[in-house]
Amino acid sequence: MGIRERQERDRQGVRRAILDAARELFVAEGYANVSMRKIAERIEYSQPVLYSHFRGKREIIGAVALEGAAEMASAMRAATAAAEDRRAQVTALAVFAARVQTLTVQDRVIRLEERLRCERLLPADLRPRIAELKPQQLVALRFASDSEFPELVRRVMDEKLMDGKAI
Numbered sequence: 001m002g003i004r005e006r007q008e009r010d011r012q013g014v015r016r017a018i019l020d021a022a023r024e025l026f027v028a029e030g031y032a033n034v035s036m037r038k039i040a041e042r043i044e045y046s047q048p049v050l051y052s053h054f055r056g057k058r059e060i061i062g063a064v065a066l067e068g069a070a071e072m073a074s075a076m077r078a079a080t081a082a083a084e085d086r087r088a089q090v091t092a093l094a095v096f097a098a099r100v101q102t103l104t105v106q107d108r109v110i111r112l113e114e115r116l117r118c119e120r121l122l123p124a125d126l127r128p129r130i131a132e133l134k135p136q137q138l139v140a141l142r143f144a145s146d147s148e149f150p151e152l153v154r155r156v157m158d159e160k161l162m163d164g165k166a167i
Helices: 003-029 036-043 047-053 057-080 086-121 127-132 135-141 149-159
Strands: none
Touching: 003 036, 003 047, 003 057, 003 135, 036 047, 036 057, 057 086, 086 127, 086 135, 086 149, 135 149
């Protein structure tokens, strides 16, 4: 392999790392709460490296959205691949859509349940900070018992724990 090929492979690897980190952060924190600096910190590169691949956050959002759309299209093609006729294809797509919608609703319900649990179990000094909890943190906290919940939430907030295993 020549130098140019290796450089291009390395460049594509960095691009992939940027997009993967951006997607994780967008899902966990929302687009508005993610900066180019956060993405750079996540992949342990400087911001100029990000700007050498993308003009800005908007372009990264577009690339992540494009990948998501391609993944969705691929999943839809796979769902209809075994269908023998148009009716079976439509049925397969309807089942696929119902599954995707169910997962979306389930995710929202889990986050809502945990926010309500926060309102019920947290001491008065922590309640105003509930909005600081990211979806990823709420999902990880659902496994805590009621007795350990307030102290664990305090640790998550104070130490900004994001990893489910750390929580």
